[in-house]
Amino acid sequence: MTVGAPENPSRDDRPPGMRAESALPESALAPTPASSALQWTVSVVSHGQAALCSRLLDDLARLAPPSLAKVIVTVNVPESEPRPGALPFAVQFVRNARPKGFGANHNQAFARSDTPYFAVLNPDLRMPQDPFPELRCRLADAAVGVVSPLVLEADGTVADHARRLLTPGDLLRRRLPAGARSLRSAAPPDWLAGVFLAFRAETYRALGGFDERFHLYCEDADLCARAQLAGLRIEVAEAARVVHLAQRASRRRPKYLFWHLRSLAKFWRSPTYRNYRDLLASGPPDSPLARPGVARTSHRLR
Secondary structure, eight states, X not given: OEESSOOOTXXXXXXXXXXXXXXXXXXXXXXXXXXXXXXXXXXXXXXSOHHHHHHXXXXXXXXXXXXXXXXXXXXXXXXXXXXXXXXXXXXXXXXXXXXXXXXHXXXXXXXXXXXXXXXXXXXXXXXXXXOHHHHHHHHTSTTEEEEEEEEEOTTSOBOSOEEOOOOHHHHHHTXXXXXXXXXXXXXXXXXXXXXXEEEEHHHHHHHTSSOTTSOSSSHHHHXXXXXXXXXXXXXXXXXXXXXXXXXXXXXTOHHHHHHHHHHHHHHHTSHHHHHHHHHHHTOOOSOGGGOTTOOOOOOOOO
16 A cells, blocks of 8 residues: 555566675665655554554654655554555555564565665654755765664663674673673664664665564674675764664563574674674774775675
């Protein structure tokens, strides 16, 4: 179902193995011209969160970002769709026959996008301002691959969304108060939490999107690691701010905690993790794009 515009006719229906290259082409590194007014597609996944999605759509309608072309809302479990009124952008609802993971849902939305920029948002976000001009400004730098706005908690404190790479030893140290504090915000960050991530569409496509072998956790860390192994930076655009009404299901529900630990174990066993850990241990280069010998890794879109 689409509100405001027809479904994108240019959906990529090629076989999975043809949707991403193993190395980033020059077009994925080049900034996108800012000539077209409608430049952004936003992907939001609702997992029984219709009320949160409605509030997020209300915020976007109030702000009426002039560069926002379409919001794709994936209804991941049976529930009533949010019922937005008249909106200054198109809204497309995608109802899954069965639940999918974080990465699979956003990759599915990306296949329905034809704009030069793509962003994934949690439904539990509130928007005090239009973040898209600042995000697009950061992505105009060809050396930048992934950008997040500054994410605030409901009380106005900065959320721990720009993080250090988590190691097995760190997981044990997090049980200690001092260890938990030391693992929070990092500058520059090793990875950005998937609360709100923005990309050039060509970069997202060349990286292969999110790795769907993870389920709900570590997709964001894995994609950020692959972007940096490909010679791209990840950044926080502090002038763009959003508020996260964090749900933190893994702290309350055993099933989510199990999924979290399983994804961590899968990430720690992956070549991406080992290569990225070694890259970080070698120290920051003068220019990520100039670093010789860095393996370019890509996960192909399904």
